[in-house]
Amino acid sequence: MSNGKEIAMRSYGIFLMMCLLGIAIMGKIFTIQFVQGQTWKGIAEEHLFEVREITPSRGQILATDGSLLATSVPIFDIYWDSRSDAFDGEAFKQQLDSMAHNFSVVIGDRSKAEYKSLFLKARNEGNRYKKIAAGINYSQKKAIENGPFLRLGRYKSGFVFERQQERLKPFGRLAARTIGIAREEKSVGLENFYNDILAGKSGKRLEQRIPGGYYKPVSDKYIVEPEEGYDLVTSIDIHLQDVATTALEEQLIEHGASWGTVVMMEVETGFIKAIANLQLDTISGKYEEMLNHAIGTRIEPGSTFKLPSMIAAIDEGLANPTDTVDTYKGNYSFYGSPMQDSNVDDGGNGLIDVHSAFSLSSNIGTAKTIHKAFGRNPQRFLDKLREMGLSESTGIDLLGEVAPQFAETVGQGGWSKVSPTQISIGYEVLQTPLQTLTFYNAVANKGKMVRPRIVTEFRRNGEVEKRFKPDVIREQICSEKTLSIAQEMLEAVVDSGTAKDVFSDCRYDVAGKTGTSRVTIGKTYAANRYRASFCGYFPADNPRYSCIVVINEPRSGIYYASLIAAPVFRILADKIYATEFDLHLKEPETPIVQAILPTGKDGSRHDLTFVYEKLGIPCNSTSSNDYVNIKTGADTVLIEDRNIPRGKIPNVIGMGLQDAIYLLESTGLRVSVSGYGTVKRQSLPAGSPAFRGQSINIELS
Numbered sequence: 001m002s003n004g005k006e007i008a009m010r011s012y013g014i015f016l017m018m019c020l021l022g023i024a025i026m027g028k029i030f031t032i033q034f035v036q037g038q039t040w041k042g043i044a045e046e047h048l049f050e051v052r053e054i055t056p057s058r059g060q061i062l063a064t065d066g067s068l069l070a071t072s073v074p075i076f077d078i079y080w081d082s083r084s085d086a087f088d089g090e091a092f093k094q095q096l097d098s099m100a101h102n103f104s105v106v107i108g109d110r111s112k113a114e115y116k117s118l119f120l121k122a123r124n125e126g127n128r129y130k131k132i133a134a135g136i137n138y139s140q141k142k143a144i145e146n147g148p149f150l151r152l153g154r155y156k157s158g159f160v161f162e163r164q165q166e167r168l169k170p171f172g173r174l175a176a177r178t179i180g181i182a183r184e185e186k187s188v189g190l191e192n193f194y195n196d197i198l199a200g201k202s203g204k205r206l207e208q209r210i211p212g213g214y215y216k217p218v219s220d221k222y223i224v225e226p227e228e229g230y231d232l233v234t235s236i237d238i239h240l241q242d243v244a245t246t247a248l249e250e251q252l253i254e255h256g257a258s259w260g261t262v263v264m265m266e267v268e269t270g271f272i273k274a275i276a277n278l279q280l281d282t283i284s285g286k287y288e289e290m291l292n293h294a295i296g297t298r299i300e301p302g303s304t305f306k307l308p309s310m311i312a313a314i315d316e317g318l319a320n321p322t323d324t325v326d327t328y329k330g331n332y333s334f335y336g337s338p339m340q341d342s343n344v345d346d347g348g349n350g351l352i353d354v355h356s357a358f359s360l361s362s363n364i365g366t367a368k369t370i371h372k373a374f375g376r377n378p379q380r381f382l383d384k385l386r387e388m389g390l391s392e393s394t395g396i397d398l399l400g401e402v403a404p405q406f407a408e409t410v411g412q413g414g415w416s417k418v419s420p421t422q423i424s425i426g427y428e429v430l431q432t433p434l435q436t437l438t439f440y441n442a443v444a445n446k447g448k449m450v451r452p453r454i455v456t457e458f459r460r461n462g463e464v465e466k467r468f469k470p471d472v473i474r475e476q477i478c479s480e481k482t483l484s485i486a487q488e489m490l491e492a493v494v495d496s497g498t499a500k501d502v503f504s505d506c507r508y509d510v511a512g513k514t515g516t517s518r519v520t521i522g523k524t525y526a527a528n529r530y531r532a533s534f535c536g537y538f539p540a541d542n543p544r545y546s547c548i549v550v551i552n553e554p555r556s557g558i559y560y561a562s563l564i565a566a567p568v569f570r571i572l573a574d575k576i577y578a579t580e581f582d583l584h585l586k587e588p589e590t591p592i593v594q595a596i597l598p599t600g601k602d603g604s605r606h607d608l609t610f611v612y613e614k615l616g617i618p619c620n621s622t623s624s625n626d627y628v629n630i631k632t633g634a635d636t637v638l639i640e641d642r643n644i645p646r647g648k649i650p651n652v653i654g655m656g657l658q659d660a661i662y663l664l665e666s667t668g669l670r671v672s673v674s675g676y677g678t679v680k681r682q683s684l685p686a687g688s689p690a691f692r693g694q695s696i697n698i699e700l701s
Contacts, residue, residue, distance in 0.1 A: 048208060048209055049206060049207070049208055049209070049218065050206075050207055050208075050209060051204050051205070051206055051207075051223060052204070052205060052206075052207045053202045053203070053204060054202060054203040054204065054205050054222065054226050055165070055202060055226065056199070056200035056201060056202060056203060056226035056227055056228045056229060057072055057074075057165065057200065057226075057228040057229065058072040058165060058167070058182065058198050058199060058200070058228075058229050059197065059198040059199075059200065059228065059229030059230045059231045059232060059460075060072070060231045060232070061179055061190055061191075061198075061231070061232045061234060062231060062232065062233045062234060062459075063234060063236045063237065063238040063241075064233070064234065064235050064236060064237055064238075064273075064456070065237070065238065066233075067170075067171070067238045068170045068171075069169065069170070069171060069174075069175065069179050069234065069236065069238075070167060070168070070169050070179050070180075070182070070190075070191065071167075071168055071170065072165040072166065072167055072168075073137070073165070073166045073167075073168050074137075074138055074163055074164070074165060074166075075135045075136065075137060075163075075164050075165070075166050076135075076136050076137075076138070076140075076141045076161045076162065076163055076164065077131065077133065077134045077135070077136075077161070077162045077164060078131070078132040078133040078134075078136065078144065078159060078160075078161055078162075079129050079130065079131055079132065079159070079160045079161075079162060080119075080122060080127070080129075080130045080132050080158055080159050080160070081127075081128050081129055081130075081158040081159075081160065082122050082123045082126060082127050082128070082130065082158055083126050083127075083128055083158075084155055084156075084157075084158035085155070086155040086156050087155075087156065087157075087158050088152055088156040088157070091149060091152060091156070092123070092149060092157075095148040095149040096116060096119060096120075096149075097112075097116065098147075098148035098149075099115075099119070099147065099148040099149040099150070100112045100113075100115035100116040100119060101115075101148075102143070102144065102147035102148055103115045103132075103133070103144065103147075106136075106140050106143045106144055106147070107133050107136060107140060107144070109133070118132065129160075132159075135164075135166075141161055145159075145161065160217070167181075167182045167191075171238060171241075171242075173245070173288065173289050174238065174241045174242060174245055174276075175236055175241050175245075175274075175275055175276070175289075176289040177189060177277050177289040177290070177291065177292045178190065178236075178275050178277075178292060178398065178454065179191065180192050180193075182195075182198070188292075188399070188400065189292070189398060190232060190234070190397075190398065190454065190455065192398075192399050193397055193398050193399050194232055194397075194455065197229060197230045197232070197458060198229040198230065198232065199229050200226065200227045200228045200229035200230075201226065201227035202226055203222045203223075203224045203225050203226030203227070204222065204223040204224040205217055205218075205221075205222050205223060206218045206223060228460070230458040230459060230460050230465060231458070231459040231460065232455050232457075232458065232459075233455065233456050233457035233458075233459060234454050234455055234456065235266070235269075235271035235272055235273060235453070235454060235455075235456050236272065236273065236274065236275070236454065237273045237274060239575070239579075240264060240273050240274040240572065240575065240576070241273075241274045241275075241276065243274070243571060243572055243575045244262045244264065244274040244275075244276045244568075244572055245262075245276040245278070247262075247567075247568045247571040247572065248260050248261075248262050248276050248278055248549070248551075248568055249278055249287050251551060251564060251565075251567065251568055252278055252280070252287050252551065253287070254556065255551065255554035255555065255556040255558060255564055256554065256555035256556055257280075257551045257552055257553055257554045257555065257564075258279065258280055258552050258553040259277070259278060259279035259280065259291075259293055259297075259551075259552045259553075260276075260277075260278055260293075260549070260550060260551040260552060261275075261276065261277045261278075261293040261294045261297075261433050261548075261549075261550050262274065262275070262276045262547070262548070262549050262550075262568060262572070263275045263294050263433060263434055263437055263452075263547065263548050264545055264546070264547040264572055265437065265441060265452055265545070265546055265547075266544070266545060267441055267444045267445045267537060267543045267544055267545060267546050268445060268450075268470065269450065269453075269470040270438075270441065270450035270451055270452050270453055270470055270471070271453055271454070271456060271470075272452055272453065272454050273545065274572070275292075275294055275454075276289075277289055277290075277291060277292050277293045277294055279291055279293070292398070292400060293432075293433065293550070293552075294432065294433050294434045295394075295396060295398055295400055295401040295402070295432050295434050296400045296401065296402055296432070297402075297432060297433075298402045298404070298405065298430040298431065298432055299430065299431065299432070299433070299517075299531060299550070299552075300426055300427050300428075300429060300430060300517050300518075300520070300531075301426040301429065301431050301436050301515060301517065301533065302425070302426040302427070302515040302516055302517025302518075302531065302533065303361045303363075303425060303426055303513065303514060303515040303516060303517070303561075304426060304436055304440075304513050304514075304515035304533055304534075304535045304548075305423075305424075305425065305426030305429060305431075305436075305515075306358060306361065306366045306424065306425060306426065306513065307358075307439070307440065307443070307486065307489075307490070307513055308385060308388060308390055308439060309366060309369075309370055309385075309423070309424040309425070310354070310358055310366065310369065310486070310489065311388070311443075311477075311478050311482055311486050312370075312373075312374075312381060312384040312385060312388070313369055313370055313373040313374070313381075314482050314485055314486075315384070315478040315479055315482040316373065316380070316384060318372075318373035318374065319354055319369050319372070319373050320354065321353065321354050321355035321358075321485055321488075321489065322353050322354070322355065323353060323354045323369070324351055324352070324353050324354075325351075325352060325353070325354060325357055325364075325365045325368050325369055325372075326350070326351050326368075327341060327348055327349045327350060327351070327352060327357065327362050327364040327365045327368070328348055328350070328364070329344065329347050329348040329350070330342075330343055330344030330345075330346075330347065330348025330349065330364070331344055331348070331364075332364045332367075332368070334367065334371065334417075334418045334421045335416075335417040335418050337418045339363050339364055339367060339421070339425075340363065340364075341362050341363050341364055341365075342361065342363075342516070342560070343360075348364075349362050349364075349365065352365060354369050355488075355489055355492065356492075357369065358489045358492070358493070358497075359489060359492035359493045359496060359497030359498070360497055360498065361493075361497065361498045361513075361514060363425045366424050366425050367421035367422075367424050367425055368421075369424075370420055370421060370423075370424035371420065371421050371424075374420055375420070378410050378419070378420045379409065379410045381420055381423075382406075382407060382408060382409065382410070385406070385423075386408065388439070388474075388477045388478065389438075389439070389442075389449055389473060389474050389477065390404060390406075390431075390435075390439060391404055391406070391408065392404070392473075393435070394434055394435055394438050394451060394452050394473075395451050395471075395473075396434065396451065396452045396453065396454070397453055397454055397455055398454065401432065401434070402432060404429070404430060404431045404432070404435050405429070405430040406423060406428060406429035406430065407419065407423075407428070414428070426515065426517055427517070433533070433548050433550045434452060434548075436533075436535055436548055437452075437535055437546060437547070437548040438450075438451075438452055438473075439477070440512075440513075440535045440536065440537065440546055440548070441537065441546040442474070442477050443477070443483065443486050443487060443490070443537075444487075444511070444537035444543035444546050445543070446480075446483065447475075447476040447477050447478060447480065447483045448472060448474070448475055448476065448477075449472070449473045449474040449477055450470050450471060450472055450473060451470075451471040451472075451473050453468060453470075453471065455468065456468055487511060487540070490511035490512055490513060490536060490540075491509065491510075491511045491540050493511070493512060493513050493514065493536075494509075494510045494511060494512055494536070494540075498514045498560075498561075498562050499512060499513075499514050499534065499561075499562050499566050501562065502562055502566040502567060502569075502570055503566075503570060506570075506573075507577065507584075507685065507687060507688060508538055508539045508573070508577050508583060509538065509539050509540035509541055510536055510537075510538045510539075510540055510569075510573065511536050511537055511538070511540040511543075512534055512535055512536015512537065512566075512569070513534070513535055513536060514532075514533070514534050514560070514561035514562050514565070514566060515531075515532070515533040515534070515535070515561055515565075516530055516531070516532050516533075516559060516560055516561045517530065517531050517533075518530055518531075519531055519552070519553055529553050530553070530554065530559035531550065531551070531552050531553065532550070532551045532554065532559055532560065532561040532563075532564040532565045533548065533549060533550040533551070533561055533565050534548070534549050534561050534562075534565035534566040534568075534569050535547070535548040535549075536569065538573050539583060544576075544580075544583065545573070545576060547569050547572060547573070549565040549566070549568040549569050550565065551564050551565050551568075574688070574689050575689075577688060578649075578684065578688045578689055578691065578694070579694075581683050581684070584685045603627060603628070603655050603656055603658075603659035604626065604627060604628075604659055605621070605625060605626060605627065605628040605639060606626070608628065608630065608639065609621065609639070612637060617637060618635070618636045618637065619636065619637040619638070619639055620636055620637070620638050620639065621639040625644075627644060627659065627663065628640060630654075644663065645687070647689065647690055648667075648686070648687050648688065648689065648690055649667070649669075649682075649684045649685060649686050649687060649688050649689075649690050649696070650663045650664065650667060650686060651682075651686030651687070652664060652679050652682055652686075652698060653679050653680065653681065653682060653686075654678060654679060655678065655679050656678060656679075657673065657679070657698075657700060660679050660698055661673070664696055664698070667690045668690060668691075668692035668693065668694070669684075669690060669692075669693075669694055669695070669696045670693060670694065670695045670696070671695075671696055671697075671698065672695065672696070672697045672698075673697070673698055673700065674697065674698075674699050674700070675699050675700035676700050677700045678700060679698050679699070679700055680699055680700065681698070681699040682696060682697070682698050682699075683696050683697040683698070684696045
């Protein structure tokens with residue numbers, strides 16, 4: 001009995017404690033709700049709303065003609081607040097079917113039934129920020145926004161569009177590595193170097209935090225308006241870029257090379273017009289822009305370095321182009337280290353002058369010239385190379401340029417007695433292709449070295465905010481006399497030296513230097529592995545453009561630069577010559593012949609002989625071609641051949657309009673005409689390469 005009474009007392013105690021706990025909880029709830037309500041509400045609101053940073057529109061990157069190289073395209077994610085305060089439930093029920101149908105047609109990733117089920121589920125679950133679609137474009141956004149139910153507006157429908165940005169390169173891989181990649185980690189190219197300029201300034205907007213860790217804008221207004229980034233205008237010519245990339249890729253494929261690069265720049269300004277870097281992707285088997293070799297790959301330049309070597313000796317007064325040098329039969333040793341010329345199997349060059357040693361790219365001739373000039377004082381040679389800027393980076397407006405490398409003082413690093421002779425022919429020295437081109441460009445630019453640059457302007461809303469001028473690195477790399485000699489030697493390489501076959505039929509003059517060097521694997525030179533390069537400028541008498549082509553490790557068995565690298569230079573130069581009319585030589589004036597007989601226009605042989613026969617005018621024809629030239633003498637007319645080569649611009653000067661248009665349009669050209677009578681001038685020179693769709697103007701008088 002006593003045990004039951006004890007148990008009852010304990011039960012009453014527990015019950016009493018539970019009642020007191022309940023009263024305490026109710027009291028606390030009352031206190032929070034009515035006494036501390038405003039305080040907690042403020043704390044909740046403080047955490048519910050937040051001023052968040054808004055990323056502005058990123059600036060565009062443009063080619064020199066305004067073509068888009070990189071641009072940010074707006075894309076949108078769609079979210080739905082099915083519990084929006086002003087939500088129109090009745091309209092939702094009535095327009096659900098048509099809204100689901102519109103979503104399925106415009107976006108196309110789900111069926112009408114799937115969208116309808118998605119909306120009903122989100123509504124029943126009371127989702128505050130349900131993601132409905134992602135990555136739709138602007139036109140899709142407008143079609144959805146103005147469609148059923150959503151046209152009621154943001155607050156009645158509950159739908160919110162969040163803008164994102166997608167970075168696109170409209171021209172794909174053209175200059176892709178130079179343009180770069182816009183990303184938070186490991187961005188490269190112009191996107192990296194000019195990131196702060198392109199990015200603009202972030203704005204601020206009040207947003208509401210909702211379940212799930214999402215935020216939605218409280219309104220469309222900003223606390224601080226985001227400031228969009230500047231647009232970058234580059235010096236890249238998209239047509240030359242296309243030609244450079246295509247020509248380089250064709251050579252790489254034909255010769256099975258590992259990688260190649262092409263850079264073309266304006267001589268006077270240093271502005272880069274085209275830059276292509278292609279490397280074999282061993283996975284896909286295709287050539288892609290994987291690394292900017294032009295600025296980031298340091299190589300032994302080989303024979304292209306013979307130019308600064310010769311300039312150093314001549315400018316110091318220690319060598320003269322007329323000095324003779326014995327290259328023997330293409331074999332020679334310096335301090336027991338053998339050296340060969342490329343034509344050793346043909347008996348070498350024998351006794352030649354320094355000028356010929358350069359144009360024929362004689363290793364022995366160059367090395368002996370430098371040994372004679374600086375053998376007793378090699379430090380003077382190293383100092384001269386540094387004075388000409390060869391130990392410095394170019395400072396181009398891209399990150400990732402590696403500095404050149406060669407001994408600054410005698411005895412440094414792996415220095416030996418043969419180091420000066422090795423450096424003279426481009427070994428024991430490392431340069432990027434762009435650094436080599438910058439020196440050659442200085443020779444073309446009357447000795448003035450300018451910094452290579454890609455970006456020419458900053459723009460915002462179409463207005464120029466900043467324009468860049470050429471940046472001079474060195475006013476003069478050598479004396480004018482030495483410069484003149486160097487230019488003559490470079491022209492001789494093309495006229496009668498190692499590159500003569502590539503440019504023999506050019507309508508413009510070229511100056512340049514071939515370079516073929518062995519490739520190292522680790523610290524030793526690999527057998528039968530070479531690198532070919534050609535660096536030069538044109539027109540030689542009034543340089544406008546400079547260019548370097550490097551092709552690494554061709555595996556076709558052909559590795560000489562004149563056969564691999566120089567042809568790419570030629571293709572680019574031909575393209576420029578065909579489109580820049582002020583580079584052309586003036587057409588010779590048509591001689592005026594005193595004649596008694598009426599003159600005729602050049603044109604169709606059939607039509608001309610028919611007319612002369614009907615008029616009783618004696619004519620003498622030596623041609624069986626369809627189109628001919630007419631020479632009117634005192635008592636007879638001579639009809640001569642008029643050669644029209646395939647794939648070349650025909651010569652229509654002296655023709656009538658009908659024949660001229662027929663000939664030019666048959667070649668695939670687009671013709672515009674000014675004046676009346678006989679063709680006296682054509683904008684594209686006869687004999688230059690013809691490109692289908694190319695425009696030509698003919699002037700009549």
